[in-house]
Amino acid sequence: MIKPQKPKPPTKPLTQDGERLSKRVAQLMRCSRREAEQYIEGGWVSVNGKVVEEPMARMTHQTVVVDPHASLMTLTDVTLLLHKPPGFEAMAAPGEAGKRVKPAQQLLLPANHWAQDPSGVRLLKHHFAKLSTCVPLELAASGLVVFTQDWRVLRKLTEDAAIMEHELVVEVAGEVAPELLQRLNAGLSSDGQPLPPVKVSVNSTSDTSTRLRFAMKGTHPGLIAYLCERVGLRIQGIKRQRVGRVALSGLPEGQWRYLHDGERF
Numbered sequence: 001m002i003k004p005q006k007p008k009p010p011t012k013p014l015t016q017d018g019e020r021l022s023k024r025v026a027q028l029m030r031c032s033r034r035e036a037e038q039y040i041e042g043g044w045v046s047v048n049g050k051v052v053e054e055p056m057a058r059m060t061h062q063t064v065v066v067d068p069h070a071s072l073m074t075l076t077d078v079t080l081l082l083h084k085p086p087g088f089e090a091m092a093a094p095g096e097a098g099k100r101v102k103p104a105q106q107l108l109l110p111a112n113h114w115a116q117d118p119s120g121v122r123l124l125k126h127h128f129a130k131l132s133t134c135v136p137l138e139l140a141a142s143g144l145v146v147f148t149q150d151w152r153v154l155r156k157l158t159e160d161a162a163i164m165e166h167e168l169v170v171e172v173a174g175e176v177a178p179e180l181l182q183r184l185n186a187g188l189s190s191d192g193q194p195l196p197p198v199k200v201s202v203n204s205t206s207d208t209s210t211r212l213r214f215a216m217k218g219t220h221p222g223l224i225a226y227l228c229e230r231v232g233l234r235i236q237g238i239k240r241q242r243v244g245r246v247a248l249s250g251l252p253e254g255q256w257r258y259l260h261d262g263e264r265f
Contacts, residue, residue, distance in 0.1 A: 046067075079147070156265050164265065174234075
């Protein structure tokens with residue numbers, strides 16, 4: 001069971017006296033205070049050899065160095081992809097944490113960053129601020145959850161929510177007879193109303209269980225559990241593998257990675 005780590009307390013100011021780091025950087029770079037803050041938040045500034053990302057930090061006689069490769073062009077909004085474990089609330093804000101609520105966003109910590117992340121993005125503190133999520137996932141399910149600072153990604157996920165395909169792998173007990181697959185793919189109804197269509201196929205089998213691949217457009221919490229119950233299948237686990245064209249791609253449970261430039265929902 002993966003437990004959320006307590007976030008580290010914010011870095012204390014280097015000193016209560018002296019001038020702000022942003023002012024010192026503005027002098028060094030001969031730039032505006034706002035540009036100096038962007039250099040600092042971008043992880044390009046070190047104080048006595050240690051990177052400091054807080055523009056409000058103060059110093060007196062410490063040595064301030066700006067990386068010669070520093071660029072303001074790299075300060076872009078990011079999207080984080082988390083492999084949510086079961087038991088974590090995908091849509092809950094960190095401030096809602098309690099005995100009964102475990103926000104999945106609590107797992108977005110530097111320590112949980114996937115070591116094999118192919119994006120090449122430099123991890124920065126401000127990447128964990130002002131994150132939004134709009135793609136629900138059941139509490140008991142695991143799998144892909146999206147957090148973003150990018151308004152374009154948020155708009156895409158919101159406006160195309162009803163037509164974006166989701167792929168989930170559902171493990172059920174025992175063998176699944178062909179006629180049960182036919183019933184699921186033919187479409188079921190509830191109270192005379194047709195349920196959202198799904199495409200179901202066998203992903204893999206073992207001596208005791210079967211893994212089914214469900215593909216459906218939009219998020220419909222509770223739909224898979226209801227469909228399986230209607231045809232007599234007992235669910236052992238649900239994992240969302242893909243949202244639109246973006247997949248987990250080997251991301252371990254409880255870890256996260258950046259959405260890279262070549263990925264589009």
